[in-house]
Amino acid sequence: MEEVINSIRRASELVQKLEQDLPNLANQPGTLSLSIDQITEAFTAAKEKLLLISRHTQTSESPPMLLHETTPQQPQMDATLMQEWLRSSHALTIDQLFQMQRAAAMGGREVEDSERTIGSEGDQAQGIHASSSRPRRRSREANQEKKKILVPAPQFGNTEMPPEDGFTWRKYGQKEILGSRYPRSYYRCTHQKLYECQAKKMVQRLDHNADIFEVTYRGKHTCHMSSTAPSSVPPEHILVDMTQNSNTISSQLSPSVNLSLHPASAGAATTSGRGGASASRYGGDYPVVDMADAMFNSGSSSGNNSMEFLFSPTEDKTDAN
DNA sequence: GGAATTTGACCGCT
């Protein structure tokens, strides 16, 4: 276990270093890519060690990895989702890094076409201001970036809520959707007023698998621009093309670089304001600790296999295209 | 009392 921790630490340091060098490396895609590879390797090493450990310690009461049970056609879901969750809980600069890397690597074309409706900065197209009595948005989805991800429902605590994702959301509506068993909930960024943040998300359980939330993000968070705003950036790189293969997750970029060292998002993560699931436990000053916490506390107390979430071997090499 | 959630109504889009 010692080794695992060390590997994670090393990776974390690399991330930190990378973060510091980011301004210099911004126009050096090669070096940047190299750094990312190193980080990937470090995490992968940690994972492999963990796998070894967990093989030894694994018992029959290993935690139910939801998707494996119910939807075998989604073999990599849990790993990706966990990464997604962790990433979005912390990432700010890493996300930017991804964007830079993407831009450097290629035309950025691989970004999920089918689910992504780009409008240059579609937020103001929200139509908040209107003429008559009740202001309405204009085009509903046009000119709005829209991303779908699948998120596992918490297995403990308030399972009605999707896992926190690094932002604070305020629910503004819920609706029964035709043909769906579960209602869809509508959330907007809590800082909508303060920072005019137009980010929104819709959350809905999958019909065929109530353990999974389909979360659709729309709009961009502008609140993180503010130094006082606690937010980070929504996930960009895990996208689900729901239109083709019901649950195909495509991880576009090096999936192992998921940690950001930004404690800024501390405590900002909750989907429910009060009541049940609450503020983030993973927003502290020690990302490694946070990650470990997430790894070993999420999903199951036995937790021995939780690392699979983070570093699935297949996942690591998944960004095939 | 303020902030968040609930929920029925409203309205734009297809």
Place this chain on the structure above:
DNA sequence: AGCGGTCAAATTCC
């Protein structure tokens, strides 16, 4: 016409 997204009053919670 009907569905889906949003509004906003009412309610709940801290």
